[in-house]
Amino acid sequence: MRQFLPVCVLLPGFLALLPGAGIKNESPSTVTVILDFKGPWSRVSIQEMQRESGSILKSSGVRLGWEFLGEHPTATYNDLVVMTFKGACEFEPASPRYDELGPYASTRTSDGEVLPFGEVDCHRVLQSVLDAITGSDFDRGDQLLGRALGRVVAHELVHMLTKSEKHGSEGVEKAALSGKQLIAPVLPLSAFDVGRLKHQMDSH
16 A cells, blocks of 8 residues: 655645845846755765656746755846755665654745745655665665656646645646656646746736
8 A cells, every 4th residue: 555645744834035136147047046954965865856746847837946954155046946855865784764654845934925845854754765675775775766756756846836735636636646646757737837937926
């Protein structure tokens, strides 16, 4: 029996601005994602995460740019989101398990408005990946973890960019996803979610 875990929760928070957050001379459809890692991470996993989430959102016309927190402290941007990653974002087959289940990620809100600040729990994502893989999958564990992280990040970005707490009925924006779905060859946005994103980005 496959176990479906909630992808995210939306948590109350306070609106905070990064130094330099503002307008940069770039395409209005480009969204810069600032990466803030609180633990170790695998370059293979993060490169695959970037590729996967970028591929998912490309169908809506959204392009993603990636920077590490503090990499360009004086830069300004048209659209900026911050993703914080807690735990070890690297493949570890012997990773200790949590006793309780919880969401893969969370996104902050303020007075009902979805804010551009999210947090990913790499350990929970890894647990679902480990539950889903078998045999030779372990040889490409970092890649599969990156694919799963990319889908979780894409899910959160849809909330942030549409400024909506709504989930989809299919595709990557479903409220809950199994480990098998996180590492499946393809998990796209639904046509409905593509339309929502295009409408929001066109209204900028």
